Amino acid sequence: MSKSQQLREEGNRHFQKGDYVRAEALYSQALIVDPSNPLLYTNRAMSRLRLSLWDSAITDCEACLRLSPDNLKAHYYLSQAHLALHAYSDALEHATRAHRLCVAAEDKSLSNVTAQILRCKKEKWDHEEKRRRRETAELEKEWDDKIKKMREVFEKARVNREKRREVPEWAVDDITFGFMVDPVITKTGKSYERAAILEHLRRSQTDPLTRAPLKPSDLRPNLDLKQACDEFLKENGWAADW
Amino acid sequence: MAGFATKRLGKELSKINSNSLPPGIELVSADNFEEWFLDIRVLDNNPLYLNQIYRLKFRFSAQYPIEPPEVTFVKLADRPIPIHPHIYSNGIICLDLLGQQGWSPVQNVESVCMSLQSMLTGNSKNERPAGDEEFVRANRLRPKDIDFYYDDNNV
Numbered sequence: 346m347s348k349s350q351q352l353r354e355e356g357n358r359h360f361q362k363g364d365y366v367r368a369e370a371l372y373s374q375a376l377i378v379d380p381s382n383p384l385l386y387t388n389r390a391m392s393r394l395r396l397s398l399w400d401s402a403i404t405d406c407e408a409c410l411r412l413s414p415d416n417l418k419a420h421y422y423l424s425q426a427h428l429a430l431h432a433y434s435d436a437l438e439h440a441t442r443a444h445r446l447c448v449a450a451e452d453k454s455l456s457n458v459t460a461q462i463l464r465c466k467k468e469k470w471d472h473e474e475k476r477r478r479r480e481t482a483e484l485e486k487e488w489d490d491k492i493k494k495m496r497e498v499f500e501k502a503r504v505n506r507e508k509r510r511e512v513p514e515w516a517v518d519d520i521t522f523g524f525m526v527d528p529v530i531t532k533t534g535k536s537y538e539r540a541a542i543l544e545h546l547r548r549s550q551t552d553p554l555t556r557a558p559l560k561p562s563d564l565r566p567n568l569d570l571k572q573a574c575d576e577f578l579k580e581n582g583w584a585a586d587w
Numbered sequence: 588m589a590g591f592a593t594k595r596l597g598k599e600l601s602k603i604n605s606n607s608l609p610p611g612i613e614l615v616s617a618d619n620f621e622e623w624f625l626d627i628r629v630l631d632n633n634p635l636y637l638n639q640i641y642r643l644k645f646r647f648s649a650q651y652p653i654e655p656p657e658v659t660f661v662k663l664a665d666r667p668i669p670i671h672p673h674i675y676s677n678g679i680i681c682l683d684l685l686g687q688q689g690w691s692p693v694q695n696v697e698s699v700c701m702s703l704q705s706m707l708t709g710n711s712k713n714e715r716p717a718g719d720e721e722f723v724r725a726n727r728l729r730p731k732d733i734d735f736y737y738d739d740n741n742v
Binding site for chain 2: 519520521522523541544545548549551553554556
């Protein structure tokens, strides 16, 4: 028996006992002696998988496949390592290749390889589903925020629009219902647009509210109201022709 | 001052449309700024006017509201002329605030309707004005040109 063969079998014994560290070391020694034996690479890859050494397991499988491209075990282990690293597409690709080889060789590990394919697909889907859900949630939140913001904008616009329509009563002449430009005040304390009340007085020299005698000379400008009207109109030009 | 009436009536109309009229008063039509129709009814149980609706016609001149509107009741199949000592059976109303002297430009369609509504509500006399038949037969004047003698301000 060759040296490498001896080391390999000793490695297998340790592997069986579950001592993957020793097994891995023994396979490594065997490979120093016989670096072109594909079997040693898959043996060591298997130990490394058990030790969760995913990257170095991949290195072994790839080394094996360079020597023996259709190595079923190499593809199978490669799939497992990739899956552990969440490289779902690679994992599925190698599981699928392992499966094809398995079928061709009528290998007894077919059910394991089939299960691996399913595992790859499921984990891939789970992962994508998680991402989808996260994205959906993010999208939902994003749009909820946008809709909320939009509502606020519309609400604000609506309030402004409604505010626009409100012409304060004090600025409106009771005769023309127009916005006052030159308000004059009568003896009763009520103010009217000068042009409107003069028009009324031409017809009837009475106070519109009390019907008490009222002459044009009784009217006084209401300066404070005029100023208030001017200022309101400056801020609300639309009110000029409400 | 031209254009008074149109502008003022436009504003009255938009106020009516946005705030609506008081109970018992309804705008029937306001298709132009010359003639509007409104329905009024009394809100209490005055037996003279119970379950009746009355149609009012407003006619506006270009000088409205400096000049009063011409306001009359209109007789239709389901709109009688209300019985009242100041309302002639042809619908002409003798009310000082609608006359040349009593009118004030601060009155408006709504306030006139309310005045007429309360004029009916407050009445208990089941009678027409004195000389109603003669007046209805002989009168050719427009209501605003009739020189009513407001002899009884309690009605």
